[in-house]
Amino acid sequence: METVEVTGKTVDEAIAAASSKLGIPADRLDYRIVSEGSKGILGIGAEEAKIIVSVEPALAPGESKPAPARVAAVPARTEAPEEAAAEQAGAPGEGAPRVQIEDAPDLAADLLEELLDKMGIDAEVEVREEDPITLNVIGDDLGILIGRRGETLSALQFIVNQILNHQTGHWLSVIVDAEDYRLRREEQLKGLARRMADRARYYRQPVTLEPMPPHERRIIHMALAEHGSVVTHSIGEGDERRVVITPK
Amino acid sequence: MKELIEFLARSLVSKPDEVKVEEIPSGRQTVIELTVARGDIGKVIGKQGRTARALRSLLKVSATKQGKRAVLEIV
Numbered sequence: 001m002e003t004v005e006v007t008g009k010t011v012d013e014a015i016a017a018a019s020s021k022l023g024i025p026a027d028r029l030d031y032r033i034v035s036e037g038s039k040g041i042l043g044i045g046a047e048e049a050k051i052i053v054s055v056e057p058a059l060a061p062g063e064s065k066p067a068p069a070r071v072a073a074v075p076a077r078t079e080a081p082e083e084a085a086a087e088q089a090g091a092p093g094e095g096a097p098r099v100q101i102e103d104a105p106d107l108a109a110d111l112l113e114e115l116l117d118k119m120g121i122d123a124e125v126e127v128r129e130e131d132p133i134t135l136n137v138i139g140d141d142l143g144i145l146i147g148r149r150g151e152t153l154s155a156l157q158f159i160v161n162q163i164l165n166h167q168t169g170h171w172l173s174v175i176v177d178a179e180d181y182r183l184r185r186e187e188q189l190k191g192l193a194r195r196m197a198d199r200a201r202y203y204r205q206p207v208t209l210e211p212m213p214p215h216e217r218r219i220i221h222m223a224l225a226e227h228g229s230v231v232t233h234s235i236g237e238g239d240e241r242r243v244v245i246t247p248k
Numbered sequence: 249m250k251e252l253i254e255f256l257a258r259s260l261v262s263k264p265d266e267v268k269v270e271e272i273p274s275g276r277q278t279v280i281e282l283t284v285a286r287g288d289i290g291k292v293i294g295k296q297g298r299t300a301r302a303l304r305s306l307l308k309v310s311a312t313k314q315g316k317r318a319v320l321e322i323v
């Protein structure tokens with residue numbers, strides 16, 4: 001593994017810069033934060049945020065174009081040399097993946113069912129959508145599986161994706177839902193976005209929402225993207241990142 | 249709980265045969281001790297501990313279902 005140092009005004013900017021420089025999506029970067037950076041006082045003592053990104057040798061900047069980097073970034077986790085070599089030759093599909101990708105929704109559903117069984121949860125899994133693959137868990141009393149603000153559901157989704165990625169060598173991006181929680185949450189967030197946009201416009205003041213995970217912030221941004229009288233952006237870092245709705 | 253962590257760890261690592269899980273009761277709490285091959289430690293911990301955090305979160309569901317408390321230790 002090689003490492004590359006990238007700086008920016010904030011950690012987010014450094015990540016964005018690293019992502020475009022290396023052609024690897026920001027959510028797939030393997031990075032470590034060296035310095036969070038600080039604004040200083042009146043610009044005095046300001047320090048740039050610095051991150052160190054780990055890159056596969058084949059992906060070092062200048063040696064690869066964005067597109068192949070994206071493909072090659074996947075087998076980086078599997079550590080199956082022959083497979084990684086095949087994928088890096090630039091032909092996903094010709095690298096003899098262990099499963100047919102058409103089976104992916106069923107494969108994902110089977111994995112989730114087995115996982116729920118091992119967790120002692122009595123529930124059924126339905127494939128709600130094939131693209132993107134969306135699984136919905138149906139059963140009684142699934143609050144425990146959803147957790148506060150959907151945190152347990154997110155953990156479940158994360159693990160399902162890690163396992164599928166490891167076993168198939170493909171990044172499938174499976175969405176895991178339970179009792180339609182994510183659907184309901186999306187409607188709720190859209191409603192919230194509209195109400196808070198009205199408030200921002202009425203009081204002519206920015207409205208700051210509660211901290212939310214990335215996909216929830218995206219729903220807010222999308223809901224108000226076409227809105228005539230407000231604009232949105234996000235502030236804060238990590239778990240504290242929140243959307244601000246500002247009247248135009 | 250042990251089966252859950254065993255299943256998850258085996259599904260995540262390159263050397264599933266080297267996954268070992270011990271269930272150690274200590275009072276009202278159970279310690280689940282996970283051992284994997286050296287090169288696989290990163291796979292069960294993940295970037296900034298994300299995988300480990302997710303494993304703990306799923307273990308908690310499983311433990312709560314049985315009315316128990318459990319902690320995961322990766323050694």
